[in-house]
Amino acid sequence: MKTIDLRSDTITTPCDKMREAMYRAEVGDDVYGEDPTANSLEEKVAALLGKESALYVPSGTQGNLIALLTHCKRGDEVILEAESHIFMYEVGGMSALGGLIPRRVQGVHGALTPENVKANIRENDIHCPPTGLICIENTHNRAGGTVISTAQTRDLRQVADQHGMPLHLDGARIFNAAVALGRPVSELSTPCHSISLCLSKGLGAPVGSVLLGDSEFIARARKVRKMLGGGMRQAGIIAAAGLFALTHNVERLSDDHRRACRLALGLSDLKFELSLESVQTNIVMANTKRLGVSAFILQERLSAVGVKMLSMGPDTVRFVTHLHVTEHGIDEALARIRRVLS
Numbered sequence: 105m106k107t108i109d110l111r112s113d114t115i116t117t118p119c120d121k122m123r124e125a126m127y128r129a130e131v132g133d134d135v136y137g138e139d140p141t142a143n144s145l146e147e148k149v150a151a152l153l154g155k156e157s158a159l160y161v162p163s164g165t166q167g168n169l170i171a172l173l174t175h176c177k178r179g180d181e182v183i184l185e186a187e188s189h190i191f192m193y194e195v196g197g198m199s200a201l202g203g204l205i206p207r208r209v210q211g212v213h214g215a216l217t218p219e220n221v222k223a224n225i226r227e228n229d230i231h232c233p234p235t236g237l238i239c240i241e242n243t244h245n246r247a248g249g250t251v252i253s254t255a256q257t258r259d260l261r262q263v264a265d266q267h268g269m270p271l272h273l274d275g276a277r278i279f280n281a282a283v284a285l286g287r288p289v290s291e292l293s294t295p296c297h298s299i300s301l302c303l304s305k306g307l308g309a310p311v312g313s314v315l316l317g318d319s320e321f322i323a324r325a326r327k328v329r330k331m332l333g334g335g336m337r338q339a340g341i342i343a344a345a346g347l348f349a350l351t352h353n354v355e356r357l358s359d360d361h362r363r364a365c366r367l368a369l370g371l372s373d374l375k376f377e378l379s380l381e382s383v384q385t386n387i388v389m390a391n392t393k394r395l396g397v398s399a400f401i402l403q404e405r406l407s408a409v410g411v412k413m414l415s416m417g418p419d420t421v422r423f424v425t426h427l428h429v430t431e432h433g434i435d436e437a438l439a440r441i442r443r444v445l446s
């Protein structure tokens with residue numbers, strides 16, 4: 105029985121052609137800025153996202169951490185969405201390593217509103233930590249892959265400008281957002297001072313993220329990357345996979361989105377509780393309460409029949425579509441889930 109792995113879009117493995125590109129990559133020492141493949145990846149991503157400069161980093165977690173450490177000083181408060189990945193799943197690095205204080209603000213489908221952000225920016229008061237940064241996440245993971253529109257992003261930039269502070273975008277899945285909106289990705293990135301995006305999620309590269317901003321910001325970020333141990337030597341071997349992914353795997357994200365909808369409709373027929381309106385990209389979050397089974401138990405039972413997904417809370421499960429999941433895979437997964445539930 106073939107396992108259908110819907111835990112995350114991080115689980116994809118490189119195809120032969122991607123491996124071939126990695127094998128043939130021209131390399132040099134990237135800490136000296138001498139890796140031609142890493143350099144061309146950085147140039148390509150900067151051009152695509154309409155930013156001056158880019159920095160290849162090992163992971164999305166490190167990309168976000170470098171951005172936070174570069175924008176802020178110890179003791180600053182950082183405004184972020186209450187369930188943001190930076191707060192929930194990055195091991196508290198912002199506080200443990202950066203001395204930063206998270207200020208969690210409730211969003212609507214994962215999107216901060218200008219009003220809520222404004223209300224949480226600190227006054228210049230002797231008693232308070234200064235607000236150093238506003239962070240947003242597009243698509244928003246825990247909200248179920250929901251998309252923040254260009255207009256919403258621009259409105260948040262306006263608030264940032266009014267208060268003289270930077271806006272950082274955790275754009276781990278920014279290409280999913282752009283494809284869902286049918287807009288160039290630069291529309292979503294240019295309003296932000298910095299963006300971290302992942303090549304190792306829906307784009308299917310085995311590893312790697314890119315941090316973007318203006319040249320001055322990226323020069324400082326490069327130093328922080330080195331400090332965190334993220335300076336990689338012949339990085340072109342893996343950067344080549346990123347270049348391949350950008351050429352071949354962006355447009356096809358719409359297939360993943362269609363398959364997520366198909367899965368969501370099927371799950372809702374099986375009495376999972378979910379908001380179809382929130383299924384905008386490749387993530388399906390569903391509630392198991394109506395089924396009378398906890399998320400964790402369901403995860404175990406489905407795993408036993410070769411359907412992998414993640415429990416994300418007592419009654420919340422997450423399914424993610426990606427490069428290795430076909431339409432047939434979705435139908436087969438639904439058939440197995442139906443059998444387990446009946």
Ligand code: TLP
Nearest residue numbers: 112114163164165166189193245274276
């Ligand atoms: N998310 C992973 C897990 O950590 C939960 C996943 O399977 O979805 N920002 C966002 C919005 C992310 O979803 C992730 C990874 C990251 C940052 C971190 O990226 P990596 O895993 O490369 O450090």
